[in-house]
Amino acid sequence: MEHVGRLVNAILRSPQIKNKAVVLCEGDLPPDEFRRLSPQNYAKCERLPDANFYKASVPRRWHNSRTPAFFNCGGRAEVLETYEALREKHAKAPTNSYLDPEKLYALVDLDIQMKNLPDGYPWKNTEEIHEALYVDGALKLPVDDRHRIWVTALVHKEAFFLLPSMSTALVHGVRPFWKEKPLDLRAMHAALAGTLGEVRDICERFDIVKARMHRYAAGSRLACTDAATMGQSWLMLADSANDDDYEALSRALLAVAKAKTVWEEIVPDPAYAKEAMMTSTPERAAELQKWQKVRAENFRDQLALKIAAAISVLEPNAHPLAGFFAWLEPRR
Numbered sequence: 001m002e003h004v005g006r007l008v009n010a011i012l013r014s015p016q017i018k019n020k021a022v023v024l025c026e027g028d029l030p031p032d033e034f035r036r037l038s039p040q041n042y043a044k045c046e047r048l049p050d051a052n053f054y055k056a057s058v059p060r061r062w063h064n065s066r067t068p069a070f071f072n073c074g075g076r077a078e079v080l081e082t083y084e085a086l087r088e089k090h091a092k093a094p095t096n097s098y099l100d101p102e103k104l105y106a107l108v109d110l111d112i113q114m115k116n117l118p119d120g121y122p123w124k125n126t127e128e129i130h131e132a133l134y135v136d137g138a139l140k141l142p143v144d145d146r147h148r149i150w151v152t153a154l155v156h157k158e159a160f161f162l163l164p165s166m167s168t169a170l171v172h173g174v175r176p177f178w179k180e181k182p183l184d185l186r187a188m189h190a191a192l193a194g195t196l197g198e199v200r201d202i203c204e205r206f207d208i209v210k211a212r213m214h215r216y217a218a219g220s221r222l223a224c225t226d227a228a229t230m231g232q233s234w235l236m237l238a239d240s241a242n243d244d245d246y247e248a249l250s251r252a253l254l255a256v257a258k259a260k261t262v263w264e265e266i267v268p269d270p271a272y273a274k275e276a277m278m279t280s281t282p283e284r285a286a287e288l289q290k291w292q293k294v295r296a297e298n299f300r301d302q303l304a305l306k307i308a309a310a311i312s313v314l315e316p317n318a319h320p321l322a323g324f325f326a327w328l329e330p331r332r
Helices: 002-012 031-036 039-047 049-057 076-092 126-133 157-161 164-170 185-194 200-204 206-213 227-239 243-253 259-263 270-277 282-293 296-311 320-331
Strands: 022-025 069-072 104-108 149-151 176-178
Touching: 002 076, 022 049, 022 076, 049 069, 049 296, 049 320, 076 104, 126 149, 126 206, 157 259, 157 296, 164 185, 164 243, 164 296, 185 227, 185 243, 185 259, 200 206, 206 227, 227 243
Parallel strands: 022 069, 022 104, 104 149
Antiparallel strands: none
16 A cells, blocks of 8 residues: 555654654544655644544543554554554664654454454464453453554444443533434444344354354353344343443444444434524524534544543553553553
């Protein structure tokens, strides 16, 4: 990929990575910057939604000069290609680089499709990494020091947003709506479970899904004969689950269900605009003007940052991202 070479050059020459851990993550790059990437304008990629979410998730005590540098690098394949290219180019000319290769990490979505890793890496593919790192959607301790490429504990980053334990981060401010109703995570989970058998990616790679479920105590209770049956058995178990059991079931579901699709359907409360239009007071008019400037995508980005703030104060065993940062702390 041609732009990967430009990204690599820009990162290596960026003074902001000096003496810092560097974490490469998935996420779009500004299209108009592909032809003029430089250390100065590439720094903007740390302020894009994906990198910004991870940066906002770091423990609050880290907010100092040793906070890692997070960079969007495109899709999963591009992140891995950038990771490998950074190490290779630094090794060829270390005096022209601000990078410390021992502090270079990549964090990519687990997804359903298995992705092979660079030759010579201690783990062969993303599923092997997931199996080595996690149990029940939490970090499995102790973690091998050789880990440099990490995968999300759940199917992708957006699944973190939809865990029941994160619901309190969604209740303040403008209400999120889904399917023209106030967001109900249980209803969303039920919809995801009920349509597992309709997701081509899951059905065609059900061997991967089935093996993944055995890394979850709740997943091993599911009838994993096929995707549709697994979804129906999840619904039956969830119907009578208490809060703790439901959290465990949700982690198993969100290890495979396409959370990104439903997350992108979340919008701000449409009544907020309607109510503002019914009054002519300057205060309400100002609220309407502010709301109209916020597109649904930006609204979701703000919700993600609320969730990141909640993660930043959690103990390592309470969330997989908190566990990752606890491991990274002495290595940053």
